[in-house]
Amino acid sequence: MRRFLAPILIVLAVLAPPGVAQADKGPVTRTTLSSPVNFAPGGDRLIVGTTLTLAAGESRHLRGRLQATSSTTVIVAMNATLKCLSGGTQVGISATSSRNHEGSDTTSYAIDGHLPLYVDLLFTAPSAGSYQCGLYGRTATSRTDLTYQLTAVAGGYTWLEASQTDQVGAHWWQNPACDSIGSSPTCTYIGPGQPDSAFVFYEPGVPHDKWTVGTSTTVVQALANVTMTTCYKGTASCDRVPEAYRLARTSGSHSVVNVRLEVLQMDGDGSHTCNRTTTALSAKTILDDAHHYTAYLSLPSVPVLGTCGRQFMMRVYVEHVSGSPVKIDGVQGQTSLTNGIMMNL
Incomplete structure (x- = not known):
C-alpha cells in the first residue's frame, strides 16, 4: 500500500486541459524537451529554457508543461515553476504549480504514472537586457531514507512556450x-x-x-x-x-x-x-x-x-x-x- 509523505515544501495540484498555445498577440514559439531530464530532491532543476532579449517594459507570456514519471511508488512532492533570471538572480515574481506525484504505479493520470503540470507567467522586463527564462522542476520528501528521482518526459510532453512579440x-x-x-x-x-x-x-x-x-x-x-x-x-x-x-x-x-x-x-x-x-x-x-x-x-x-x-x-x-x-x-x-x-x- 502506498504511503503519503508530508512534503518539505508546499505542494500544489494542477490538473489542466491539453497543452494548446494561447492566442497571444503575435506568434508563440514552443521549445520542446529533446531528451529526458532527471530531477531529485535538492532544489530547482532547469528542465527547458529560452533567452529573451527585451527592451525596458516589454512583456512576454510564458506557459510551461512539465510531465514527469517517478522511480518510486511512494507519494512525493512535484513542482513546476516558471521564472526569469538575470545574472543568476530571479527577476520579478515567478509562478508555480505543483502536486504530489502519486508514484510510478498510479493509474489516476491520463497516462499511468505520468503527472502533467501546467503553469503561466507574464514576465515584464524592468530594464533592457537578456533574460534567461525557464521551466523548472522540483521534488521533495520528508523521508530521509528514500532515494528516488522524477524524470521529465521528452517527446512532446514537456515544453516551454513564449510569445515572441511584446504583449503591449x-x-x-x-x-x-x-x-x-x-x-x-x-x-x-x-x-x-x-x-x-x-x-x-x-x-x-x-x-x-x-x-x-x-x-x-x-x-x-x-x-x-x-x-x-x-x-x-x-x-x-x-x-x-x-x-x-x-x-x-x-x-x-x-x-x-x-x-x-x-x-x-x-x-x-x-x-x-x-x-x-x-x-x-x-x-x-x-x-x-x-x-x-x-x-x-x-x-x-x-x-x-x-x-x-x-x-x-x-x-x-x-x-x-x-x-x-x-x-x-x-x-x-x-x-x-x-x-x-x-x-x-
Missing part, C-alpha cells in the same frame, strides 16, 4: 500573500465554518485592480490559474480552520468546488459593470491525497464593447460544494500560486 499593455493579477501553513491574515477559506464562496482578485474592502484596454483593441484574452488546498483533519496547511470543521482523510476523500472566470467591462466612469463575459460554472474535485488543485480557466476572445468604458476587471467565483473546507492560495515568497493575465489581441 498586458496585465497581471495575483492573489494576496498566503503562507504554506495558511496563517496569513490575507488567506481566503471557504466551506464549513467559513464563507460559502469567494471572489478571487475581487476581495471585499480592497481597491479592485482595474486594467485599461489598448486604445484600438476590440478583443482581449483572459486566463487565470487558481490554486486551492483541501483542509482535511491533521493537515498543516490550514492553520486558521479549526479541526472541528475538517473531515477525516480516507481513501478517495475529497472536496468539491464550483469555479467561474468573469471578465467585467466597466462603464464610462469605471464605477459599475457595463458588460460581463464568463466561462460556464464548472465543478472541480480536489482529492485529499492530492491535497491541492489548480483550476485553469480561460476566455480566449472577450469583446471590447464600444458602448462601455475602457476599463476591465477580472475575478474568479469559487463556491464550496462539499467536503472539508478549502483554502485559496496566494503569493508565497517570490512565487505566485493564484494569478490571472489579460492581453490585448
Whole structure:
C-alpha cells in the first residue's frame, strides 16, 4: 500500500486541459524537451529554457508543461515553476504549480504514472537586457531514507512556450500573500465554518485592480490559474480552520468546488459593470491525497464593447460544494500560486 509523505515544501495540484498555445498577440514559439531530464530532491532543476532579449517594459507570456514519471511508488512532492533570471538572480515574481506525484504505479493520470503540470507567467522586463527564462522542476520528501528521482518526459510532453512579440499593455493579477501553513491574515477559506464562496482578485474592502484596454483593441484574452488546498483533519496547511470543521482523510476523500472566470467591462466612469463575459460554472474535485488543485480557466476572445468604458476587471467565483473546507492560495515568497493575465489581441 502506498504511503503519503508530508512534503518539505508546499505542494500544489494542477490538473489542466491539453497543452494548446494561447492566442497571444503575435506568434508563440514552443521549445520542446529533446531528451529526458532527471530531477531529485535538492532544489530547482532547469528542465527547458529560452533567452529573451527585451527592451525596458516589454512583456512576454510564458506557459510551461512539465510531465514527469517517478522511480518510486511512494507519494512525493512535484513542482513546476516558471521564472526569469538575470545574472543568476530571479527577476520579478515567478509562478508555480505543483502536486504530489502519486508514484510510478498510479493509474489516476491520463497516462499511468505520468503527472502533467501546467503553469503561466507574464514576465515584464524592468530594464533592457537578456533574460534567461525557464521551466523548472522540483521534488521533495520528508523521508530521509528514500532515494528516488522524477524524470521529465521528452517527446512532446514537456515544453516551454513564449510569445515572441511584446504583449503591449498586458496585465497581471495575483492573489494576496498566503503562507504554506495558511496563517496569513490575507488567506481566503471557504466551506464549513467559513464563507460559502469567494471572489478571487475581487476581495471585499480592497481597491479592485482595474486594467485599461489598448486604445484600438476590440478583443482581449483572459486566463487565470487558481490554486486551492483541501483542509482535511491533521493537515498543516490550514492553520486558521479549526479541526472541528475538517473531515477525516480516507481513501478517495475529497472536496468539491464550483469555479467561474468573469471578465467585467466597466462603464464610462469605471464605477459599475457595463458588460460581463464568463466561462460556464464548472465543478472541480480536489482529492485529499492530492491535497491541492489548480483550476485553469480561460476566455480566449472577450469583446471590447464600444458602448462601455475602457476599463476591465477580472475575478474568479469559487463556491464550496462539499467536503472539508478549502483554502485559496496566494503569493508565497517570490512565487505566485493564484494569478490571472489579460492581453490585448
